[in-house]
Amino acid sequence: MSKPLAILENVTTGYFSEVVLKNIDLEIFPNDFIGVIGPNGGGKTTMIKVLLGILPLFKGKVTFPQGKPNMGYLPQISQIDKSFPITVRDLVGSGLKTERSWFPHLTAKQKKQVNQMLDEAGLISLASKPIGELSGGQTQKAFLCRALINHPQLLILDEPNTFVDKGFEQELYRWLKELNKEMAILLVSHDIGTISPMVKTIACVNGTLHYHPSNQLTEDLLKVYNCPVDIIAHGPVPHRVLKDHEI
Amino acid sequence: MSEVFSILEYAFFRNALAAALLTSLLAAMVGTYIVSRKIVFISGGITHASFGGIGMAYFFGLNPLLGAAVFAVLSATGIEWISQKGKVREDSAIAILWSLGMALGIIFVFMTPGYTPNLMSFLFGSILSVGKAELYLLLVFFALTLAFFIVFFRPVVYTAFDPEFARIMGIPVAFFRYTMSVIIALSIVISIRTVGIILVLSLFTIPQITAMLFTRDFAKIMPLAALWGALGSLAGLFFSYFFNIPSGAAIIFFLTLQFLILKGFVLARDFFRRDEKVIA
Numbered sequence A: 001m002s003k004p005l006a007i008l009e010n011v012t013t014g015y016f017s018e019v020v021l022k023n024i025d026l027e028i029f030p031n032d033f034i035g036v037i038g039p040n041g042g043g044k045t046t047m048i049k050v051l052l053g054i055l056p057l058f059k060g061k062v063t064f065p066q067g068k069p070n071m072g073y074l075p076q077i078s079q080i081d082k083s084f085p086i087t088v089r090d091l092v093g094s095g096l097k098t099e100r101s102w103f104p105h106l107t108a109k110q111k112k113q114v115n116q117m118l119d120e121a122g123l124i125s126l127a128s129k130p131i132g133e134l135s136g137g138q139t140q141k142a143f144l145c146r147a148l149i150n151h152p153q154l155l156i157l158d159e160p161n162t163f164v165d166k167g168f169e170q171e172l173y174r175w176l177k178e179l180n181k182e183m184a185i186l187l188v189s190h191d192i193g194t195i196s197p198m199v200k201t202i203a204c205v206n207g208t209l210h211y212h213p214s215n216q217l218t219e220d221l222l223k224v225y226n227c228p229v230d231i232i233a234h235g236p237v238p239h240r241v242l243k244d245h246e247i
Numbered sequence B: 001m002s003e004v005f006s007i008l009e010y011a012f013f014r015n016a017l018a019a020a021l022l023t024s025l026l027a028a029m030v031g032t033y034i035v036s037r038k039i040v041f042i043s044g045g046i047t048h049a050s051f052g053g054i055g056m057a058y059f060f061g062l063n064p065l066l067g068a069a070v071f072a073v074l075s076a077t078g079i080e081w082i083s084q085k086g087k088v089r090e091d092s093a094i095a096i097l098w099s100l101g102m103a104l105g106i107i108f109v110f111m112t113p114g115y116t117p118n119l120m121s122f123l124f125g126s127i128l129s130v131g132k133a134e135l136y137l138l139l140v141f142f143a144l145t146l147a148f149f150i151v152f153f154r155p156v157v158y159t160a161f162d163p164e165f166a167r168i169m170g171i172p173v174a175f176f177r178y179t180m181s182v183i184i185a186l187s188i189v190i191s192i193r194t195v196g197i198i199l200v201l202s203l204f205t206i207p208q209i210t211a212m213l214f215t216r217d218f219a220k221i222m223p224l225a226a227l228w229g230a231l232g233s234l235a236g237l238f239f240s241y242f243f244n245i246p247s248g249a250a251i252i253f254f255l256t257l258q259f260l261i262l263k264g265f266v267l268a269r270d271f272f273r274r275d276e277k278v279i280a
Helices: A044-052 A088-093 A108-120 A136-148 A166-179 A219-224 B002-007 B011-036 B040-059 B064-085 B090-111 B119-124 B132-151 B153-161 B163-168 B173-195 B206-211 B218-243 B247-279
Strands: A006-015 A018-028 A033-037 A059-063 A071-074 A154-158 A184-188 A201-206 A208-212
Touching (some): A006 A044, A018 A044, A033 A044, A044 A184, A071 A136, A136 A166, B002 B218, B011 B040, B011 B153, B040 B064, B064 B173, B132 B173, B153 B163, B153 B173, B153 B218, B163 B173, B173 B247, B218 B247
Parallel strands (some): A033 A184
Antiparallel strands (some): A006 A018, A006 A059, A201 A208
16 A cells, blocks of 8 residues: 555644534545534534644644645635635636746736636636625535645545535545545535535544544444434435434 | 806815825725625725714814824724624724714814814815815825735635635735725725715715626726715815805715616616617
């Protein structure tokens, strides 16, 4: 097995003096597809911020054995001001590192790259539209394009299945499966049932982190790991099969 | 018509015209950032806090514009600091700053011995008395701001839109946030001369929302806002001269009138377009 892309060791962190994550360990290998689940406020997004290097640690360390990887990041769309006057093209362009640091505009080559990305995602006809005019699925796609345009080695997605319809969700998962051949993916969701069939392994974050080296989860396992999430069974129509269990 | 041209022979009116134009162009750029980031209320706080500086400068016999600039910059960077720390309710902090600035201004002006004739001009603007020196100051500041926006357009827009992502991309977000706060503060203070403290904010918002009737692209809102701002300001200035009313109020009135007419135009256009679609 090749060297990991990123290692979190004994990481404790939070906001101001409030501890959100305590002593968590995680290794991310190339071609991993990790589903990160856990209740709201359990620290899923906080763990992402640790990986992205935008949150200082109280304790522990984050290392990148292969050098700092290129990371693509799709934030929770609810955190974004969709009425901001920015076009789809500029949004995707914002995912590119600037090549000229003293006059940071996009080069002609980068503009072409943006158009190519939009074309692949089927968004090229919307390129000049402000993001406020997109549907939920189109918005997620546009932000995914921004995350992908830098050819990341590690793609981090925070709740990409909110505000989207089932059709788009299926399309998204097919796309991610394809992308997983080239990059490691960390997919955060509060809805384990939807993501468990597609991820390879599962990390349950609820203050602490428990790692399951498979995508099979049972109610007992969740109880043991103190991970209060719903399991939704998959058939022609997704339905909830288990009662909510107490924390 | 000849009357319109004849007033152009007066130096004071030419100065006023240049000041109105430059102010509206400056406000178009900076206001687009303010409206896009939805920090109109913050900008209002900065504007009114600057009155404290004016009052203090009067009391100590200093240049009032300097006092206003110091107060505005301190409050702007202070609010940015508070919002980054996220520990205090930002809107409450702004409200305190807003009224405290006005209160300090009134107290110091009241304590200043003798009559303070220019006070009204700070509240309502006095564009017809703008001098050469002030005009040059305005021109230099406008040129610097324009250069900043041309060079750093991308990072400025990205940090305004999604600061967290900008940070991940390696953009020095704090630098751009604070620099923009200072630019906002100084732009407001420098524009106070034209329309006054009470009305200045409209110069930074009305042309922008007028432009946003036609586009939702940051890069296009700026020039469009400049166009509507310049048109409204010039119309207001001429109107105020011939009807002998305060110029600041006339400018704001024309900017608003322009917005309402164009809004009506857009509504009518959309209405008829919808009809066409139904027929088709």
